[in-house]
Amino acid sequence: MSVIVNRSLVVLGSTGSVGCNTLDVARHQANSFSVKGLSARANVNLLFEQIQVFHPQLVAVENIAAATVLEDRLISEGLTSTKVLKGEHAATKLVEELRPDVVMAAILGSAGLYSALRAVELGGTVLIANKEPLVMAGHLFQQAVKQSGATLLPVDSEHNAVFQCVAGSDVVDQPISEIVLTASGGPFFREDELPSWVSLSDITPDQAIAHPNWSMGAKISVDSATMMNKGLEIIEACHLFELPVEKISVLLHPQSVVHAIVNFIDGSSIAQMGLPDMRVPIAYAMSWPHRFDSGVANISLAEVGQLTFRDPDYQCMPCLALARDVAEEQSPVLATALNAANEVAVEAFLAGNLSFGKIPEVIAKVLGDRNGNPANDVETLIRVDYEVRKQTLDLVH
Numbered sequence: 422m423s424v425i426v427n428r429s430l431v432v433l434g435s436t437g438s439v440g441c442n443t444l445d446v447a448r449h450q451a452n453s454f455s456v457k458g459l460s461a462r463a464n465v466n467l468l469f470e471q472i473q474v475f476h477p478q479l480v481a482v483e484n485i486a487a488a489t490v491l492e493d494r495l496i497s498e499g500l501t502s503t504k505v506l507k508g509e510h511a512a513t514k515l516v517e518e519l520r521p522d523v524v525m526a527a528i529l530g531s532a533g534l535y536s537a538l539r540a541v542e543l544g545g546t547v548l549i550a551n552k553e554p555l556v557m558a559g560h561l562f563q564q565a566v567k568q569s570g571a572t573l574l575p576v577d578s579e580h581n582a583v584f585q586c587v588a589g590s591d592v593v594d595q596p597i598s599e600i601v602l603t604a605s606g607g608p609f610f611r612e613d614e615l616p617s618w619v620s621l622s623d624i625t626p627d628q629a630i631a632h633p634n635w636s637m638g639a640k641i642s643v644d645s646a647t648m649m650n651k652g653l654e655i656i657e658a659c660h661l662f663e664l665p666v667e668k669i670s671v672l673l674h675p676q677s678v679v680h681a682i683v684n685f686i687d688g689s690s691i692a693q694m695g696l697p698d699m700r701v702p703i704a705y706a707m708s709w710p711h712r713f714d715s716g717v718a719n720i721s722l723a724e725v726g727q728l729t730f731r732d733p734d735y736q737c738m739p740c741l742a743l744a745r746d747v748a749e750e751q752s753p754v755l756a757t758a759l760n761a762a763n764e765v766a767v768e769a770f771l772a773g774n775l776s777f778g779k780i781p782e783v784i785a786k787v788l789g790d791r792n793g794n795p796a797n798d799v800e801t802l803i804r805v806d807y808e809v810r811k812q813t814l815d816l817v818h
């Protein structure tokens with residue numbers, strides 16, 4: 422019997438990979454959570470199925486035409502106890518109206534910034550998978566936590582692993598000498614001989630999203646293939662654990678068994694291990710400070726046999742190098758520009774409008790045109806996000 426009983430839960434981005442895994446854990450722990458709200462951009466077929474199972478009070482759909490289709494379907498199927506919020510800020514309104522105990526922030530990209538930040542401003546517990554808002558505005562999330570008393574728990578597997586290694590206590594006062602984020606290397610950086618970036622120029626979207634270990638949404642799968650994902654995670658870790666970039670390193674580990682290692686000043690190293698299944702970090706965040714059954718088995722190290730580790734080669738991984746440079750600048754404006762250019766470049770790649778090889782070139786060009794404007798308020802960052810998206814689209818076309 423779980424010690425967590427009937428907490429109200431809102432899942433932002435419920436139709437995505439993290440969102441579906443979260444609902445899977447919620448179903449597995451049906452007495453612990455009552456799902457009050459769900460959100461999607463446009464996938465109302467899947468959202469409808471989730472409504473049939475969880476009967477939320479409210480759902481938010483960003484795309485207005487799709488929201489109207491859903492509303493009609495709910496009426497025709499007699500599911501009128503679920504109301505629909507529509508449009509750009511629907512997810513934020515959902516959080517404001519429901520004020521749940523727990524919010525899972527799992528929208529994709531910078532589109533999740535307002536709703537995730539608002540959830541933190543309202544207090545309560547926010548489980549954050551949506552890494553892009555943390556990359557852009559991690560300092561604003563930390564400020565909001567201090568003002569509202571919210572609990573912000575990392576869901577990204579490496580950051581959740583770090584959090585587990587420090588046993589959830591305040592890492593700022595911990596004698597940490599280094600945090601090591603492991604990287605599977607995606608589909609391309611796994612072998613002893615790492616490929617040059619030039620040799621990957623003509624990789625197709627199907628090849629890039631075929632992640633060997635993790636099942637994830639398309640954008641983060643491409644980010645894993647370019648190694649930008651690990652770069653974004655370095656910036657995310659600086660904010661979440663309030664550590665300088667010099668204390669964060671990356672280790673290639675193709676088996677994805679060890680998710681992070683924390684090195685302490687006394688020579689101890691604590692690592693977190695588990696199968697590469699997002700339900701493990703999701704369940705830890707949902708059950709913290711306790712633990713409950715996630716539905717995932719423990720890993721058998723005898724079956725895995727060998728665990729290997731090596732340093733990344735930044736020469737072969739231009740996206741990782743760009744992100745590390747931005748992390749060193751400690752500029753939210755540059756981090757926002759990096760993230761926005763990457764989101765647009767990856768979308769263009771997935772749509773067949775940009776080659777894999779050109780992704781870092783486009784991002785580097787955009788970053789080269791920016792300086793680290795010291796204004797770091799949310800309006801400035803949203804403006805930078807908008808301008809960079811426009812500039813990157815022009816470059817791509």
Ligand SMILES: NC(=O)c1ccc[n+]([C@@H]2O[C@H](COP(=O)([O-])OP(=O)(O)OC[C@H]3O[C@@H](n4cnc5c(N)ncnc54)[C@H](OP(=O)(O)O)[C@@H]3O)[C@@H](O)[C@H]2O)c1
Nearest residue numbers: 434436437438439461462463464528529532551552637638
């Ligand atoms: N997938 C993983 O295993 C994993 C691991 C660690 C961290 N993360 C992070 O978690 C976040 C979600 O990743 P994912 O892989 O779950 O993404 P995903 O499968 O692409 O799902 C994204 C979700 O966000 C919604 N969404 C997309 N654009 C939106 C917009 N403009 N407005 C409102 N909602 C929007 C989507 O709705 P529709 O379905 O209607 O489009 C969907 O519900 C990302 O920030 C990612 O970096 C993911």
